[in-house]
Amino acid sequence: xxxxxxxxxxxxxxxxxxxxxxxxxxxxxxxxxxxxxxxxxxxxxxxxxxxxxxxxxxxxxxxxxxxxxxxxxxxxxxxxxxxxxxxxxxxxxxxxxxxxxxxxxxxxxxxxxxxxxxxxxxxxxxxxxxxxxxxxxxxxxxxxxxxxxxxxxxxxxxxxxxxxxxxxxxxxxxxxxxxxxxxxxxxxxxxxxxxxxxxxxxxxxx
Ligand SMILES: N[C@@H](CCC(=O)N[C@@H](CS)C(=O)NCC(=O)O)C(=O)O
Numbered sequence: 001x002x003x004x005x006x007x008x009x010x011x012x013x014x015x016x017x018x019x020x021x022x023x024x025x026x027x028x029x030x031x032x033x034x035x036x037x038x039x040x041x042x043x044x045x046x047x048x049x050x051x052x053x054x055x056x057x058x059x060x061x062x063x064x065x066x067x068x069x070x071x072x073x074x075x076x077x078x079x080x081x082x083x084x085x086x087x088x089x090x091x092x093x094x095x096x097x098x099x100x101x102x103x104x105x106x107x108x109x110x111x112x113x114x115x116x117x118x119x120x121x122x123x124x125x126x127x128x129x130x131x132x133x134x135x136x137x138x139x140x141x142x143x144x145x146x147x148x149x150x151x152x153x154x155x156x157x158x159x160x161x162x163x164x165x166x167x168x169x170x171x172x173x174x175x176x177x178x179x180x181x182x183x184x185x186x187x188x189x190x191x192x193x194x195x196x197x198x199x200x201x202x203x204x205x206x
Pocket of ligand 1: 008010011012013014035049050051052063064065066
């Protein structure tokens with residue numbers, strides 16, 4: 001029996017979880033969720049209703065993306081991603097940066113000033129730029145959990161206005177981001193699947 005992963009292809013939290021599952025070789029049944037019509041089976045095990053959710057064969061439920069990453073890498077960590085976990089950087093991404101990203105990208109929904117939040121977000125990107133001047137990845141010579149947890153959010157920020165982003169003084173961030181976007185791992189994690197419905201044939205992420 002395989003673990004079941006409820007996921008949403010474009011969700012940055014789900015992307016980081018899928019990449020950790022793939023790199024660690026943990027095959028899972030992938031159930032693509034329509035966020036407007038979440039499956040009752042998912043809500044029954046995780047009423048907070050966010051993706052990703054991982055249901056393990058023993059009934060244990062992991063419904064935080066970082067917990068799913070740590071679980072997968074705890075089983076096998078061939079690239080030693082766990083050694084590069086920088087909790088402070090990930091928390092800064094998931095907290096303040098994500099707040100600015102949402103208020104920039106979805107300014108109408110938030111009633112926010114997008115430029116103000118884009119500027120705030122740029123302070124964070126400047127910090128990443130400085131780190132990436134010192135080493136090719138955020139925590140050293142190789143990609144690690146920290147890179148993989150953060151880059152899906154930088155991808156979203158960059159794509160919000162790609163012409164604008166392309167001319168920002170962030171050459172190292174662009175190099176780092178482009179490398180991840182061109183990686184085989186990201187391509188595998190971005191597998192296209194139709195929204196899951198009960199009775200569908202299982203789709204596997206592996
Ligand atoms: N802290 C959670 C956050 C997950 C999250 O917020 N996912 C979004 C999609 S990107 C979601 O499911 N939102 C619920 C909704 O839109 O209904 C995690 O790391 O897994």
